[in-house]
């Protein structure tokens with residue numbers, strides 16, 4: 613059998629939420645493996661800086677993924693600049709706010725669903741026809757421990773992350789006959805700006821609950837994300853793949 617190590621030569625991967633954290637690290641990993649990337653997020657200056665660091669293989673398009681027109685325009689710009697999309701990583705996400713369900717503001721709930729779920733539906737629906745026609749493509753969505761377990765005081769986030777895993781599984785089965793894969797990567801506690809917002813003692817408490825005794829890095833997550841987007845994972849689809857130091861395997865989560 614041919615070596616199917618992570619080789620992205622000639623491949624174009626589009627990554628949302630690529631201005632920082634997991635998306636940014638995955639872009640670097642794909643470029644390191646010879647691929648082209650298009651980075652999508654709202655903060656143009658961060659995207660521009662990232663692309664300067666990553667070099668000519670990288671381009672960017674600023675968009676708020678919750679705005680369908682902006683999202684689809686960014687995807688179209690990616691194709692116009694770097695050719696057909698071989699990999700789509702729907703990773704942009706927001707943590708929402710923490711509040712009791714009766715106090716959770718309607719607008720806040722709708723915003724979390726728009727970013728974490730509806731944008732993923734729009735992006736997949738937009739790229740799927742070309743992937744089906746080319747009979748190749750890999751889609752990856754970013755879930756959460758909240759895709760697999762409940763969590764108090766953030767109903768919107770848990771609902772969105774359960775739903776995005778369901779979306780990925782459904783799409784995977786629909787697209788499998790066309791040679792297109794779709795998976796969900798599940799970060800545990802990964803050191804990114806999203807977790808930086810927490811107080812230091814909360815980070816330490818979280819790390820202590822991980823069987824490995826530590827949080828993970830964006831690079832460790834990116835390694836698995838790149839694998840799932842690559843031909844090395846050619847027979848992997850409809851999966852939820854945790855990168856969590858063993859958290860989901862414990863009774864004490």
Ligand SMILES: NC(=O)c1ccc[n+]([C@@H]2O[C@H](COP(=O)([O-])OP(=O)(O)OC[C@H]3O[C@@H](n4cnc5c(N)ncnc54)[C@H](OP(=O)(O)O)[C@@H]3O)[C@@H](O)[C@H]2O)c1
Pocket residue numbers: 628629630631632633634635652653654655656658675676677678703704705706707727754755756757798799800801802803804805806807
């Ligand atoms: N870190 C963890 O421990 C952890 C755990 C579970 C799940 N996750 C998930 O991992 C994904 C990436 O998060 P991260 O940890 O890498 O945190 P991060 O560094 O804060 O990254 C979040 C990314 O999403 C982008 N984004 C947010 N809202 C957006 C919008 N409306 N339109 C376009 N882009 C938007 C942000 O870019 P702009 O602000 O520039 O738009 C940023 O690039 C998220 O889906 C998150 O839910 C992370």
